[in-house]
Amino acid sequence: ARTITVGAAQLGPIARHDTRRQTVSRLLELMREAHGFRCDLIAYPELALTTFFPRWPIEDEAELDSFYETEMPGPETRPLFEEAARRGIGFSLGFAELVIENGRKRRFNSSILVDKTGRIVGKYRKVHLPGHSDVMDRPGQHLEKRFFEVGDLGFPVWRAFGGILGMCICNDRRWPETYRVMGLQGVEMVLLGYNSPIGLGDPFELDALEPFHNHLVMQSGAYQNATWVVGVAKAGLEEGFNMIGQTCIIAPSGEIVAQCATMGDELIVRKCDLDMGAPYRADIFNFAYHRRIEHYKLITER
Ligand code: ING
16 A cells, blocks of 8 residues: 655744744754654644744834745755755645745745655645734734735645645635645645634634634545545644644544644654545545536636
8 A cells, every 4th residue: 555654743832033943953853753753754834933923913024024934945944854855754844935026025824845855846825814914903913914925826736755745724724625626636645734823802612612623624624535634733822822733634534543632842643545545536525426516616706
């Protein structure tokens, strides 16, 4: 069977003024642990190099730019690529991307997929940006629409690690379209990271159900598209804000087969059989045989 041994590397809080060097050393520690478990691949969270800075209305452009990477790998992240290539382990990494195009700064909430030789084989830019572009009158902001553009790369998949892998980021996981677009391309494993704060002022009922909703959307995405889903949290009390944990590895059956039990840096490992989705695609979710797209137009028209 085609298997990938996956390490899901949950991160605890990253402080606003933690340096890249401090954070990269935590990522390296988790990578070494994953290598000890013979992982082929280690998945890191969304914005894995910095604190979740869209929680503040940052006005100073230089300070805002300090949270973004202008090159990948850059001097601070190159040790991660070198260690990965040395150990023959691939990784997915979420980070804030700053590119200058035609003299204009463009900002994305991005992730990359790096193979066992340290080569970037895929890049994704977050499509579904939650929250607001204007500062709200509440304790915690969610200003991703202010600090990132909508991703312009679609939902691609890549042949890597012996299978077909895709990526998405955080809020993307709540939208069925995300998984379906990758499912229509035959995705066998979706790697996603999230920074999901609770207590920003939502009604208590919503906060209390956030852990349930977090797993609900990933389990249904996995089952309905016969794919593995690896959901990796930036967890814990980060700069005074509660970020949910529950990092997990979900099989194409929709079952959670591994889950973190802490709110800090924690690695979970699972040998994933990429052929496990085959029976679902052959029968219940045989897209070509069962789907009726003539009735789905509203999904792309509204
Ligand atoms: N964060 C959150 C997400 O998981 C959120 C925003 C939190 C939405 C809690 C609903 C409930 O979608 C990011 N970064 O998308």
